Amino acid sequence: MRHIAIIGSGPAGYYSAEAAQKKFGEDVAVDIIDRLPVPFGLIRTGVAPDHQSIKAVSRRYEKTNLGDNVRFVGNVTVGDQVSVAELQDLYDAVVLATGAPNDxxxxxxxxxxxxxxxxxxxxxxxxxxxxxxxxxxxxxxxxxxxxxxxxxxxxxxxxxxxxxxxxxxxxxxxxxxxxxxxxxxxxxxxxxxxxxxxxxxxxxxxxxxxxxxxxxxxxxxxxxxxxxxxxxxxxxxxxxxxxxxxxxxxxxxxxxxxxxxxxxxxxxxxxxxxxxxxxxxxxxxxxxxxxxxxxxxxxxxxxxxxxxxxCIGYRTPPIEGVPYEHGRGRFANSEGRILPGLYCVGWARRGPSGTIGTNKPDGFAIVDAIAEDIGAGGRKEGRAGLDRLFAERGVEAVTFRDWKKIEEAEIARAREGSPREKFTDIADMIAARD
The missing domain is CATH 3.50.50.60 (FAD/NAD(P)-binding domain)
Structure with a gap:
């Protein structure tokens, strides 16, 4: 079994997870980790609210998450509750799909x-x-x-x-x-x-x-x-x-x-x-x-x-211990490879360029690189090790099932004609899942 952790639940992250499913079938377990309790990254908080047809791509990402071998791990900040180095110890491959959220x-x-x-x-x-x-x-x-x-x-x-x-x-x-x-x-x-x-x-x-x-x-x-x-x-x-x-x-x-x-x-x-x-x-x-x-x-x-x-562009925030190109505002990489077992994809790899769809071939390419590098995998704990670490530290992650409850609550509180009224406070999001 190959174990892959993807940091970031935006388009680059989900296209990479979809690629892993198609490449490895049932012989892969993917954890998508995000600091917010809600998935989809810039689809939710970057695409203009009056462009609902573009936001609809999240339904494709939802199908990826409904498979048994892909898991959403929300409300977890990498660098706080868990470090990149710890994830590298637990997973065969760690993919940084953090986007470029900083101006x-x-x-x-x-x-x-x-x-x-x-x-x-x-x-x-x-x-x-x-x-x-x-x-x-x-x-x-x-x-x-x-x-x-x-x-x-x-x-x-x-x-x-x-x-x-x-x-x-x-x-x-x-x-x-x-x-x-x-x-x-x-x-x-x-x-x-x-x-x-x-x-x-x-x-x-x-x-x-x-x-x-x-x-x-x-x-x-x-x-x-x-x-x-x-x-x-x-x-x-x-x-x-x-x-x-x-x-x-x-x-x-x-x-x-x-x-x-x-x-x-x-x-x-x-x-x-x-x-x-x-x-x-x-x-x-x-x-x-x-x-x-x-x-x-x-x-x-x-x-x-x-x-x-x-509106002059964006930068990927640095992460401690990860090589970074300050001039370009992205992680230092060669075709998505940063260090052995550590990769980047999307804007975190190439800088803030291209459309949402550009992330699809990018995600599939990085999974091809992972397949070449890790072979059959299977030598690391993966999600079982992450769950053990969270239990030791009292970290309670938000699951995709939790997110669906949050989404239901947002839909229920929508004004007339609107698809949802988003929670803007993390505590309110967490409360809505209960």
Whole structure:
């Protein structure tokens, strides 16, 4: 019997568990360990609450967990209740699937002012992550600056701009919905160092921006290259740029929508200023060199804003004793191998890139590597040893059966039209299983 521990219950973790089931059949026992009492990682707390079709992939992960040889071990913090080294002693293979939940640091003067928020915190707040339930973003702001030109930046803008009715069918948590109903936001500005041809926004998500009830996207015609250059783009990017060009047409037709969403391309934030809180941002205009890298031009302007959301990427948190690449914000690895018996997968392996689906081939590849390295396994205790260790330490893990009780309670307390009302407090989650 092969014994595998996977740390992290998001897409990378579950695709790796599914791959192990298919590779080894009944000759494997997989424990998926997570610090929260609830599974599915960014599917639950990262994917936008109004994108329920994407969240539905969790049903696939649930099927993996219903097999006898895969077990969810929730409410266990690796590094606290059990160390990576101890897991390596107990399991033939330990896979770090911890994702990249920490924001990259916004390293400009004034980034520590109240009102500057990282996207991990803001997204976690409206998605009900226990770590961010008390965030209280300053929604009395009339102008918000969003740093970044990717899909997370789009999610943040869309959530800020939607009406209450547009959240019908979503699982946005109640405290966020109540706060957003009283929002004073009138202007949202995206800041990107490069231009329309370099955005990381995908077509579907960008197209949604032009369909909002009370918000209107605005772009400047002078930021675009010649339309003939669009033909050189790959198809997905070409569709995204087409949406941006469509926004030009919408803008020329005029609108009485009260919220304006502007794209400031070729714009690099250099300083955030304010007296005890965010009041404005100093932005430097950029230009692209021959390698399409942005360079400051020296020309600067002021952008009034009372809230800043930094959507500039994520980092995997280091774990004591595990080699780490600080420059890339991920575990040091060679094709997923870190040390003998220790592996990483997903964003913890490659950094925050790719879609949810990218984690599937990644998970299957890491299981192939494990199969090559450990052979038939069978020389370690696996879950029996973990259970013994937890019994000695008084650790009571949350099971998948417990999670289903928590889920039932969340469904029961949902507002009309919503699939669930998430618990945002760990103690409440634990209580709901009893």
């Amino acid at each position: 990259r640091v916004l390293d400009i003067p004034g980034s520590d002012l109240p009102g500057v928020i990282g996207s991990a915190a803001f997204v976690g707040w409206y998605n009900g992550h226990p770590d961010f339930k008390d965030l209280a973003p300053p929604l009395d702001a009339t102008s918000v600056a969003i740093i970044g030109n990717g899909n997370v930046a789009l999610d943040v803008a869309r959530i800020l701009a939607k009406t209450e009715d547009e959240f019908a069918g979503s699982d946005i948590v109640g405290h966020a919905l109540d706060a957003l109903k009283d929002s004073k936001v009138e202007k949202i500005t995206f800041l990107g160092r490069r231009g329309p041809h370099q955005i990381a926004m995908t077509p579907k998500e960008l197209g949604e921006l032009g369909q909002l009830e009370r918000a209107m996207p605005h772009v400047a015609a002078e930021d675009f290259p010649d339309i003939g250059d669009d033909a050189m783009l790959e198809p997905g990017m070409r569709k995204s740029v087409t949406h941006l060009r469509d926004f030009l047409t919408l803008d020329s037709e005029g609108t009485d929508k009260p919220v304006k969403i502007s794209f400031d391309f070729f714009a690099m934030p250099v300083e955030i200023q304010g007296d005890g809180k965010v009041e404005k941002m100093i932005v430097e205009k950029t230009a692209l060199d021959k390698d399409l890298r942005s360079q400051g031009t020296g020309e600067r302007y002021e952008l009034d804003c009372q809230m800043v959301v930094s």
